[in-house]
Amino acid sequence: MAFFLETLIGGLMAGMLYALVALGFVLIFKASGVFNFAQGAMVLFAALAMARFSEWFNAALGGDSLLLANILAFIASGGVMFVVAWVIERLALRNLVNQEGATLLMATLGITYVLEGVGQTIFGSEIYAIDVGMPKEPVMMFENLFEGGILINKEDFIAALIAAALVAGLSLFFQKTSTGRALRAVADDHQAALSIGIPLNRIWVIVWCVAGIVALVAGIIWGSKLGVQFSLATVALRALPVVILGGLTSVPGAIIGGLIIGVGEKLSEVYLGPYVGGGIEIWFAYMLALVFLLFRPQGLFGEKIIDRV
Amino acid sequence: MSKQIGDVILDLQNISLRFGGVKALTDISFNVREHEVRAIIGPNGAGKSSMLNVINGVYHPQDGKIFFRGEERKAMQPHMAAAQGIARTFQNIALFKGMSVLDNIMTGRNLQMKSNLLMQALWWGPARNEELKHRARVEEIIDFLEIQHIRKTPVGRLPYGLQKRVDLGRALAMEPKILLLDEPMAGMNVEEKQDMCRFILDVNDQFGTTIVLIEHDMGVVMDISDRVVVLDYGKKIGDGIPDEVRSSPEVIKAYLGAGH
């Protein structure tokens, strides 16, 4: 029982991280109808920037204050992501307005390549560490409930808290601010939004910026856990089934989808993996999403699309 | 011009259609006779297009029965309706934009083409002959609609009026028993309307095709149709020959409002 719970909680933690990446997908899809394949590359880009800036600032400050260096690096990386968002909107998206979803998807594949290339050219292509002072040692919990207790990774726990806070913050931003309202208007109908004077291009830059910040947070958490390296970019591929499961337009869907996939992956790997040779977590999520697609194409919380003739 | 109006070919009984809580059609019954031109009219949102979609199997009514040539229709997909000989054109032109006029109309022959995939891949004997045979038939339709000069042009490049004509051609290529026309003259100028009226009457006359037509232009409707159904808010409020319908107080009320 304790082992099962440990696996379950491990899955939930991993799922929270998937949810973070999926959140980036959902934000951009909601506001511009673009399925942003480049979200993974953005995570890599942001994490690379964070790792290197932190290293450089730390060196410049003489290694005295890691905290200050990290704060400066976070600001600088945020700035970099803003520039990335602006450039993407300016050079690519603005010229692709009103194209079909598939075309936009392929365009973001192109953007993925550019981001990967540029990121590694500027920041290097080694493995880097991000040290934001996350506690590494696991803790025992619920020792009075189970024999031997449950081993929980403190780092995962904090990461999950941060992710939850981010989601809550974004929900507030969407619901309560005027920018958030404009975002939702744009998501509903580009042209109608345009006609009442909402600046479409600026809104898109903002959305991509927010997605960039989400990518930065995801990048920092993943990076400090596993190191910053090229494989971070493939995180987008891992998070893809999450959005399919949760529904492309739903923020809570991204979270719950992330949790389901995280738990499903861990449980299947632990309980099913040994029988079929292991390594199944990579496709298990996809198969789950695929089965789901056949029965509920719009996802758990997505909006149903009705064709009109 | 005397034409032979035949037996009932399509009979709709007590059709009701709902989308969630929205009632699109409520308890509508009417029939269509062979060789006639049957018009469906009504204000915007009356459920006219929904009615056509029910007839050719795009929508599935919750209640009611449909009899086609005396047989009750069960669950129906659009391609099955097509196989039975029901063709239609679209209100917002739904042509295949990336294909030429010729290819668009050729798709209408699809149901009659029987050669298998392998034969087609080899462009061999029967497949080639079949292709040429249907091409000849399609050329007749192209002649009929007077669009010879644009047969190789991608339809996306054509002006609206011509696209409407190609849309009609594609439906005609199916050699349908019943032809459903969803606002064939919307957005046309007077001359284009005259052309289109002529084509519709010719189709009805020469091929004996039964025509069900939605149209807003009352002049056109009263001129070319044999019988008219009037819908309002998903209910039938009138049915009969044009003169009857025109003088029906309910119809006048629906079109002009209660005060008149």
Add this chain to the structure above:
Amino acid sequence: MIYRENGQFKTSYGADQQIFPIAQDRWAVLAIIAFAFIGVPLLADEYMFRAILIPFLILSLAALGVNLLVGYCGQITLGAGAFMAIGAYAAYNFLIRIDGMPLLGALILGGLTSAAMGILFGIPSLRVRGLYLAVATLAAQFFWDWAFLRIKWFTNDSSSGSVSVSNLDFFGWTIDAPAEKYLFCLGMLVVFGLLAKNMTRASIGRQWMAIRDMDVAAEVIGIRPMWAKLSAFAVSSFFVGVAGAMWGFVHLGSWEPAAFSVDRSFQLLFMVIIGGLGSIVGSFFGAAFIVILPIFLNQMLPALGGLFGVSISTAAVSHAELIIFGVLIVFFLIVEPHGLARLWATSKEKLRLWPFPH
């Protein structure tokens, strides 16, 4: 002045429906094919065959298959690499497990296996489209990546996980030297190219395009969406599967699942985007472009750097390659969504009217 069709009158629909209705086109294509069969083997050296020509031919075949599905039928796929892998491993198993299996038989059976899997993984296309479908095809990609790595039966229990094929024998002709491999691939490509062209100008091709352009209208005029979509998946996967088997057998000789990773899928998709969606010749343009560009950059960038006294590392070249690929894809989608094939068609159109454009 030279390229025009004046005076070439068609007296039958048969003459009007040939693949190249303009006489100059017919001669030009025949000349190119003749040159490819006779001239190229005399001129090219081994490096040309191995690094450029053979990969180009096989990837052209695969791109052709992807184009039938994506360009003609409008169903997006991000799993083409998996179907190459299925073709390769299926052909391998047919070859080693059945005594006396001829090479062509193994390739065709590999293709058919891939087609069957294509139908299976194409089923979601009946319910979903666009990027949802992309996800379904990615599922195929990751599942088969895993299966060929972990299920030892597929690789004949080879300890290293890599499999190899040698002694290619095509009805008594031993395909061994690079020039022979080239000729074999060229022959296959010509045959399959012709098949693809025939399908796209026949009823099945029109059904695919109708589904692509307006699926509701297609259904209303009597096209069965299930048949149209699944046949496109089957034919496309067949082409891609045969190409995969050839990639393994002829080009690589021995291979691991990584040869058919998701990167390969993306590469094939880019070929058809850059080459031209819905164009047979575009598939060839795209394949040529994607095969040649990295080689070109590898040669050019260090040389260019040398001019300015900067030494450019291989890592930098590979990053530059990524950037240039990405930029080109976005560029093509914005400026010319129909790819190189459209540029080609436009210039032919201009040439037809030259020198009197009005």
